[in-house]
Amino acid sequence: MMILFFGYLCNICELIGSEVAEFELSQIPDDIKRGNIQRLYSVVNQRVELNPQIEQRAAVLQRHGLKAFDSLHLASAESVSADVLLTVDKDFIKYAKRTGSPVRVENPIIFTIQEVKSER
Numbered sequence: 001m002m003i004l005f006f007g008y009l010c011n012i013c014e015l016i017g018s019e020v021a022e023f024e025l026s027q028i029p030d031d032i033k034r035g036n037i038q039r040l041y042s043v044v045n046q047r048v049e050l051n052p053q054i055e056q057r058a059a060v061l062q063r064h065g066l067k068a069f070d071s072l073h074l075a076s077a078e079s080v081s082a083d084v085l086l087t088v089d090k091d092f093i094k095y096a097k098r099t100g101s102p103v104r105v106e107n108p109i110i111f112t113i114q115e116v117k118s119e120r
Contacts, residue, residue, distance in 0.1 A: 017044035018076040065095040
């Protein structure tokens with residue numbers, strides 16, 4: 001699963017990664033798939049490190065049905081005031097909406113389509 005957070009600053013898109021995303025990436029058993037995703041991930045501008053505040057927020061988010069890693073991803077994104085967190089995990093998207101988080105959790109394809117339409 002590839003997780004990137006987006007923050008908009010003066011209409012510039014910033015790609016933000018996290019320690020949690022890097023750990024999950026390291027667990028992909030297929031060397032080719034892992035390598036392809038690592039190349040995509042290499043463009044991140046900022047990296048979020050886990051800290052006690054993120055872990056505490058993640059525990060609260062889990063009460064809304066999020067899995068442990070998903071809650072850490074969302075708490076990490078919140079910690080840097082990301083606008084959008086992209087994932088292809090449908091359950092993550094569904095449960096994240098229930099949390100009331102200020103971070104939008106979206107499918108990257110749907111997000112891209114919406115952004116292109118808004119540019120017109």
